[in-house]
Amino acid sequence: MNIVAVAGISIIAAILSVMMKRYHHEYSVIISICAGLIILFEIMANVSPAVQQIHTLLDSAGISSEYAAILLKSLGICFLAQFAADSCRDAGESALASKVELAGKVAIVVLSLPLFEKIASTAVDLIGGGR
Incomplete structure (x- = not known):
């Protein structure tokens, strides 16, 4: 996972959200949700190896x-x-x-x-x- 990208997206979204909150609160919420979804998709794309490792560990343990x-x-x-x-x-x-x-x-x-x-x-x- 590229933590630099996640941090950058969150900081930019936070700044945009705070700026938009003054004039259009509804756009501020949309910006926050969209940034959250982008970050969530970035995390999910990188979770697959961890899930595979968990399955391997559970199989080797006989669970x-x-x-x-x-x-x-x-x-x-x-x-x-x-x-x-x-x-x-x-x-x-x-x-x-x-x-x-x-x-x-x-x-x-x-x-x-x-x-x-x-x-x-x-x-x-x-x-x-x-x-």
């Missing part, structure tokens, strides 16, 4: 790919919800940002239910309740 999928999907939900909530806060919509964060948390819980079920089943088997 099911189902768990890796849950981990990566949860991570994606976290990043997306945080980006959306921060964008809402930049637009002055704190209540909406809180709702986005809550939706992200609920989505992670729903996504993790099969994992919780497997853990509970294993615990019951270890205790001897599955006779």
